[in-house]
Amino acid sequence: MNEATFSGGDTEVPQERIDELDAELRAMPSLEATVDEYRQMGDSITEQITRIAPTVVWTPDPQHGDNLNTCSGDWLPTAGRQIQLRRWTSAAPIPDAAWGQALEVARAAAAEKGITVETTNRDRPGDHSVAFTNAAGAKVNLGSKVAAVLSVRTPCRLPEHGDSSAPPES
Template sequence: MTRRIVPLFAALATTLTLLTTACGGLDIMDNPYNHTDDEIARAAALLPTLPTLEDTEAELTAAVLRIADAATAIAPELVWEQRRERRQIGCGGAFAKTDGLEIDLPNYVSPIPIPDAAWPRVLQAARDILAPLGITELTVRVDRPGDHDVVVTSSDGRHVDLGTKVAALVSGRTGCRLPAARS
């Protein structure tokens, strides 16, 4: 009898959890995918004020490649390879119902990780390259010997990822923008 009660109790607990979370019940208004018409209109109105998707992609790609070059100048053993192609994706949040798109830049990877002794200088070089673009908000995900992972973001949705552990990575995303053909 106890064996039947435990699975039944687990199923009941799971159902109650789903009903009382953003997956379908009482907190539905807190769901980040529910946006008012006003929020969507503000998002749509913002897009034409930003550079085009193509211009943003070109500027961010140049910055990512400059970061990779700067890292190699600091740690010559780093050799960068493109490991993933760029991807065009739809925007999220209030921008999801607009004509905007985002580009995930290619991943540039070095199979040799950034040495711990070089990490602070590589990170500072990246910040120096990104600052003139307004990409200045640093979030440290991990910072311990042999394992570093940061993202540097801008208020308009652009971000650059930089990290090292088994290998090193630099990549980025444009944030939501209108393609030139739609602006």
């Protein structure tokens, strides 16, 4: 947690600070609009990677649908929510010869959304995993080993109608 926002481990966050953070969230696009925007980003990444590597055919992962989460970090005590979008998967991995281009597609798409902190989890022949994150909690993760996977998480946003109990309809 950011100690500039929270004054210590067990200290309660003052209501004034929560109100400030909620006001910041109200000035941003709604969770529903953000979900649509981030789903389009994921679709664009997968389409571009398939153009680079035609054996990589993406489908929504039926076992991992959209998942509503509370926000983390500074945004934890707010009414904001994040959505871990359903995953895009391909039974065929991204070939090593195309990995660099595929990674650049994901990097550029993430950067357009301000998701610029890059973490390489694995980068060896036939086994790649890179995550892009930002302070608002957004994340883009691209991996390839036996198969390929792309996952996207929205930043913290307020639900349009105040109902934060279920993910927005896709």
